[in-house]
Amino acid sequence: MPEFKAPLRDINFVMNELLESEAFYQSLPGFEEASQDLMDAIVEEGAKFAESVLAPLNQSGDEEGCTWSEEGVKTPDGFPEAYQQYVENGWPALAAETAYGGQGMPNLLGIIQNELAGTANWSWGMYPGLSHGAIKTLEEHGDEDQKQAYLTKLVEGRWTGTMCLTESHCGSDLGLLRTKAEPQADGSYAITGTKIFISAGEHDMAENIVHIVLARLPDAPAGTKGISLFIVPKFMPAEDGGVGERNAVHCASIEKKMGIRASATCVMNFDGARGFLIGPPNKGLNCMFTFMNTARIGTAIQGLAHAELSYQGALEYARDRLAMRSLTGPKNPDGPADPIIVHPDVRRMLLTQKAIVEGSRAFLYYLAQLGDVVEHGDEERAKAADDLMAFLTPIGKAFVTEAGYEAANLGIQVYGGHGFIKEWGMEQIVRDARIAMLYEGTTGIQAMDLIGRKVLGSGGKLLTTFTDVIDAFCAANADEADAPYIDVLKAYKDEWLTVSMSIGEKAMQNPDEAGAAAVDYIMYSGYVTLAFFWARMAVLARQKIAAGDGDASFYEAKLMTAEFYFDRLLPRTRAHKEAMESGSDNLMAMPEAMFDF
Helix, strand or coil: CCCCCCCHHHHHHHHHHHCCHHHHHHCCCCCCCCCHHHHHHHHHHHHHHHHHHHHHHHHHHHHHCCEEECCEEECCCCHHHHHHHHHHCCHHHCCCCHHHCCCCCCHHHHHHHHHHHHHHCHHHHHHHHHHHHHHHHHHHHCCHHHHHHHHHHHHHCCEEEEEECCECCECCCHHHCCCEEEECCCCCEEEEEEEEEEECCCCCCCCEEEEEEEEECCCCCCHHHHCEEEEEECEEECCCCCEEEECCEEEEEECCCCCCCCCCEEEEEEEEEEEEEECCCCCHHHHHHHHHHHHHHHHHHHHHHHHHHHHHHHHHHHHHCECCCCCCCCCCCCCCCCEHHHCHHHHHHHHHHHHHHHHHHHHHHHHHHHHHHHHHCCHHHHHHHHHHHHHHHHHHHHHHHHHHHHHHHHHHHHHHHHHHCHHHCHHHHHHHHHHHHCCCCCHHHHHHHHHHHHHHCCCCHHHHHHHHHHHHHHHHCCCHHHHHHHHHHHHHHHHHHHHHHHHHHHHHHCCHHHHHHHHHHHHHHHHHHHHHHHHHHHHHHHHHHHHCCCCHHHHHHHHHHHHHHHHHHCCHHHHHHHHHHCCCHHHHCCCHHHHCC
8 A cells, every 4th residue: 555645735735825725714704713824733733643543554444344243333453543543633623613612623624634534544534524514414404402412522523423315225316215204202203214325324433423314204295305304323312411322223234345445334224213303394305415515525535535645656656666768768777677657658647647636636625615605704705605616516526536536547557467466555546436436426416416407407607607717717817928728728618608508408409418418518527627726726836936936846847737737638528528519319319128238
């Protein structure tokens, strides 16, 4: 397994220079203490924890996996101890509300901590990771009693949280779920049903687990309009703040998986378990979207994390591995061969990884800042940020995980045959990364959300909210030296609008046109979105070099990577555009019977 080193220089570049976080947070109420010095110190401590505590457990955790018994689930050696250290250091409380024990720091810092922990050990990071969504859901939709009983313990880290949506007969189509919630005389509900694919549904790392569960009331209307949301704890809260009697919720089994083997993926049985309604009856899906959107951004971070770890391993290997001679003459004349980093194709792979990593980091940190504006900005500013988040979140979740998986695979390719061998750890990165394109809504589901609800459903308004941001950036950076990026970005922005309008017109005649175009559309959108962030980074890097400000080689590398992205990766949009424009007939015309073999 590659030895993880936190990419602090690039994190600081994005956080402090590109996104100007100190000034940004000083403009938002409640973040007066979020100075650059404090934020840098928090990130550095998170890096130390990830490097020294979590990374050494990554490969061993994968090899050992989790063990199920009727008494519960045992996580790999070292996992509970790492979690206790995580709690003692106060990490669960980092971005939570101060009223319930949180530190009140920006969501951006929470996202950065998730990246660091996830890159070091994604399986371990899933145990506290789901708690963040549970915390956000209770902060927004829980009543005061629920917040005092559950939120305070989740923020403290003594308890962890889950999200229980999926059932064996329904995945993304939650309108089909069957789990029942029967009202009880004391105001609680008896929850009965089975949920599958529940990450961290059972484990030995915390004293209690708080399940956030979707279920139906007896008189609920059919479909998604009849879903309510409930808190179902593993143990009932005791009056002294600890845990009381065991609730009727149990882990029936854990899945044997391709990857993230050290994360317990559970089948959970609710046998008349005692639950408590969150928010209004039959509005559970609305409340759950708080959790789901938080989880989608967290899943997008997985694409970044596995791309980063694979890149680190591939880069080290490419510098050390000797094979053949450079086409332009020996670069290691005293050795038997040259390091493979001199070969153009190896550089193609490394630069693809680097461009994906650094572009995705800028994109996702920007999304995290938008989330802070939604929660803390004035009404007008919060509404604008919410519109941007609504549009960009499916792109972030789908595109960054797809690109991250590509980057993870390239790491194996750089290693050649050794990449296929388990001891190097590169194949684990690929196995772990593969789930990111599936959970929290597959790429296809995100794509339909983007083209259907966000673009066509808003009459193009949400799209133009972001293209207006691109226009403003281009107008503010008209220096001739930046033209290679600005002119290209403007042209792609215009094409994006034209393509979107064309799909909309076709979909009015045949709705299948939107579905046929959806995945190519979201990938196209992702490449253009990353072009915006790479243009921003290139402009800033050029300005830093011109001013003689900072490490020139770092900024020169930014410019070279931006050039690579624009020349080598952004043109992939052409294939996606042609595929979109080919229409739905090549997908839908074949009769189902002809699929037989």
